[in-house]
Amino acid sequence: MKFALPNKGKFKKTIRQHVKFWREVALPGLSVVGLVMLVRSMGWLQSQEWLAFDRLLRLRPAEAVDTRIVIVGINEDDINYVESFPIPDSQLAKLIDILQTYRPRVIGFNIFKDKNRNIERTKLGSVFRDSPNIIGVEVALNQSETFNVKPPQELPLERVGFADLIVDADGKLRRSILASKTHNGELKYSLSLRLAQAYLHEKGIVFKHGSRSYDPIQFGSIKLPRFLPNWGGYVRADANGNQIILNFRSHRQPFRTLSLRDVLTREFDPNWIRDRVVIIGMTAASVKDNFITSAVKGTVYTDALGIQNYSNQYQWIYGVEIHAHATSQILSTVLDRRPILRVWSEIGEYLWILSWGLLGIILGLILQSPWKTFLSLGVASLVLVGICYIFLVLGWWIPSVPTLLALVGAGLTTSFFDRDLRALLEQRSLTLKRSFEAIHNGPLQTLAVMLRNRGEEEVSTEELRSQLQELNQELRSIPDSLSQEMLSHDDSLCLEGNVILDLQTPIAELLYQVYDITLRRPFPGFTTILSFIPPNFEPLEDSYFSTAKKRCLCLFLQEALCNVGKHAKDATRLDVICTRESLWCCLKIIDNGAEVISQSNDTSVQGGTKQAHEIARQLRGKFRRFSHSPQGTVCELTWPVAIAWWQRF
């Protein structure tokens, strides 16, 4: 490749052209992209982004069941089984006792037991006191104390985790609070973090956290990324404390689940409990410890209902399951290096949106047909969604909804504006072409005839005047006929004077009209002809001609006949032949005049020849002009027949 250094003036001009191009063509698309980014930064796309996020999460391939965690869910059947509600403390104590015999590593007790003044409590209280691996729950983060629930008093503070959860503006649960200060300034940890901490402690993995809730939480060398107000699709979200986005385990039944009765009757595999995290909680619909999500493949609730399709936007998920998901997430991140959900920096996200917007603009620009643009935008959108999905599987939440909007919006806008601009340019060049055609086939022909006659014999002033008047008439009629032709949506053709032909007429009749009308013109070449052999254009009838093609053929015939009229000397015979041989059509105009034109320097001839070649090019055919034996000239146009698609069958 060679690079020539442009000189300054040229460079400036290029710059100016570029600026003009961008202003006219790229600006509309860019403003759409800008608008999308603005709307996103205002947070108006949050719910759409959440929805897309949930949907992609749910579509992830299934993961393995997390066997480190077992849920003991007390359901309606269990309540019926013990025939008492709330579940008597004696039964709960018995439950823990049985579980302990199978040596679980840690037990999360997700049932509020802040009141200890009943008689049955003694047993449960002693179980709490005697088991160093039980972690109880409280509700601690509400500003008003009346909404908070105290932990079981038998448990020391380090064996209590809060069960507070945070719900997004669309009522769905996506985050989990790991650590937070209460309104009294006390730093507290969640049940899930406490459980993970206890489990990992046994494995010798050290938990590290600063004194402030938003200090990074670290297990061994693994840092849990903290949720921030503008994280991913969130805009100005409440990111108080140390939150993490829930990376729900992708499985229909992500955890082993036992019921109270299973445990009391010891109907379970002991291996399910040994060294595991056991979380006890209510999974009874009547207890209302449930939340809404649409990011999971299945929950205990859907499982109990036997729902097979999880397309429902609102799935019930019990509190105990959420703690299980949150605990499982920490454990598998630390132990299995399961990806934590991460996001790009905000700048990265907006650059990503911008670049897809630019792709949309480019597609709108380079693909000229709107259908191609639609198709390519569709394909690009699919690719984009695919990329977002793959990234999510790898643990990255990247913007999909605003990117999609930017891509499609910018693409369509650009295509629309570009088409408009291009249509305008096309119209301009078409107008120029038509004007030239009108002048060339009308007054220029008359003028040529006048000039020729001038050389031969003396023309009387009277005759000259009438010819000039005729020319004047012809020139004046051009604007009218042109406007009529151009405004009638290309369906008409204006021959010389003010004859307007309807291009919807069948091709054979149309060409015959051109033949007939052209031969009426007062050209000297026609006066000597003794025999006109009229053409029969019927062979063309069978194939389809677009109005553009019809126009081409009419103009060609007109031009060829005019040439005979102007240049053929003493021709006595004019033969116009139209034939069709399988896929090729041929139109021949043969005269037996004396002149051979090919060498002529006459500019009107050159213009005519150029026009004929141009027409041949448009028809994808050939144009030839050659001598006829024994004398005369042949004008020949051959072109392939377009077979309409319905005729191919």
Place this chain on the structure above:
Amino acid sequence: MSQDTAPVKQTFLVVDDHEAILAGTIPALQGKYPEAKILTAQDAQTALSQVEGYHPNLVIVDLCLPEKPHAPAQTEVGIQLLKTLMESPLAPNLVVLSTNVKPLVRLKPTINAYEGGFAAMDKSLPIQEMLRLIDLALRGSIYLSPELRSRPEFDRKWLEVLKLKFQEGLTDKAIAQKMNVSDRTVRNYWIRLQDSLGIYNEPGKELRIQIEIAARKIGLIN
């Protein structure tokens, strides 16, 4: 069968949606051709069924016609009717009467090759002129008003007749066979050549030779 052998009885069909024109035309026709049976139709559909039923040897058509009774009259309908008639094997001789015969220019290639006679004239011309043209059409000639025929035209098919006759020496029957047309067509082509070359029957002159001489003169045959 007996009808075929009897002297041909002429049947005319006049198609026009104006009662007044019919009333003016029919007596004149009847006066000149007292033997002829004269049918009338006021729309294209009726005209076609009449042609099928009675095989008229002359059809006089107005270009501007309604498609069926009470429909609006349109030039396109007349053109379509003419096309249908010219494609039918009956090939009746045709006379077109109209206030505007210009649209016929589209049909000229078909008219030139048509088996039957064809005449077109402006409705405003006198009745005598019409009768003259009907005569021409019955004879097999083509007559088009000056606005339709402004130059000496020789259809390619007529030239083929010339060539087959004077270069290959074929009889009319052989020419008809070779060109795959009826004897009547060839006969009518001769008449049209004669018309176009401006040759008239003169006593003591051989018509075909006259045609040959004139055709050679203008280079229609070498």
